[in-house]
Amino acid sequence: MRRDIQKDAVPVLCASCEGRNKGICSTLDCEQFVELARTSRKSAAASGAALLGEAERIDRYATILSGVVKLTKTLSDGRQQIVGLQFAPDFLGRPYRSESTLNAEAATEVVLCSFPKDAVERMMQESPELERQLYRQALDELDEAREWMVMLGRKTASEKIASLLVMFARHAASSDTTGRNSARFDLPLSRADIADFLGLTIETVSRQLTRLRNDKIICIENNRLIIVPDLRRLNARAGN
């Protein structure tokens, strides 16, 4: 159902852009796409770079073209919690609010395509399709957040680790052949990030990972590459 686009009116970058057929761009008709594309800006951010600070004014939205973005919240005494992870081609931003209530930080190398806030908002007014897609993403994020609330509130440390690995395995699998029972992926997060995500400490994360390794449920190579020979066994540890 791909619509034709006027190639010459579109910035060169967009022509080969992976986001054209996936992110918010995919719902726009030709005219709207051209308008949005004219104001778009592609940018890269190194791992660890802050993309958006808490209570900061938002003036641009963005689509994630590649990499992983972590959304965090911090208490006044420095305790931190990751409250969301976003992957390509997610939309990054919080419509209908001028100030952010959280921090966004690149968890890996990240490539973004950003747009001025008001251009997107104008387009949301005009295109119910766009708003619908953003609504769907918000609902999906809400489902995910609630899943994590169960994890944070009721799971043990080892179940938390297993759950996280299952989630990464699923994310890796979706871009891979489906229906397999093994997985192999790079951890997109450092131990510290994992701890911030699961509501644990670095030490506990480390201990639980070595426990899973000792029990032959995972292999760890170079501290980053994870191999799961039997996803069902990992799933059993996640306690669902």
Next chain:
Amino acid sequence: MRRDIQKDAVPVLCASCEGRNKGICSTLDCEQFVELARTSRKSAAASGAALLGEAERIDRYATILSGVVKLTKTLSDGRQQIVGLQFAPDFLGRPYRSESTLNAEAATEVVLCSFPKDAVERMMQESPELERQLYRQALDELDEAREWMVMLGRKTASEKIASLLVMFARHAASSDTTGRNSARFDLPLSRADIADFLGLTIETVSRQLTRLRNDKIICIENNRLIIVPDLRRLNARAGN
């Protein structure tokens, strides 16, 4: 900006309905409102009644007219976590998904006004305003869920209790005179529900409440009525 409505085409119940000017009905124009109203059904549920089961087919949406609804998730071994609390006039339901991923249960006496799923969905197609309002509610719920993730992952038991009381105080205050520094409200949840919400046990909830009482930060009457003489002191305990 209230639009006139054809009084005679609207069910009698709606004429005096508190939801008319607040819930999803408030965004509908006259014609749409009449259509939706024709299929609406008002119903009451006792405290503890199940409104919606996990993996159950959804065929109706609803507006909460009064009372509190808790959204829960349960692990296979029975561990439970409340993942959302909804108050009037929230919309109850998960568009774009045929099966529920959570349980909804009346936490107090609840009065609902429900509509057939497809009537609402048709109306969402026709009315961008309606969809926008639902989108906004989803975003608000997402913000709330993320707030709670911080609470679940990083706060101590006493901070969790204080945070919950602050939230209830705010909810009570919004329908009350604003800007005051004291609060007085009925706990809409049992100790067991509070425990399920905060990721604690009943015993810990009880102990922390008595600690707050001993420290003169709250008064408890009949185990349900809470009086907070100084909201700032309570807030200081919430650890934000």
Next chain:
DNA sequence: CGCCAGCATTGGTCGCGATCAATCCTCATC
């Protein structure tokens, strides 16, 4: 009134995960 059922509180003990501290890896740089 006594009785009972369902919550809530209080006490005692234990274990998970935090905390503090000491290596150990990995990798970039020279």
Next chain:
DNA sequence: GATGAGGATTGATCGCGACCAATGCTGGCG
């Protein structure tokens, strides 16, 4: 290869909150 820095692992100890058990409170019913 040597060096140093940041991250990861491992070890030892402590304390919060879970768990088990007993008691207390409240309200409905015969």
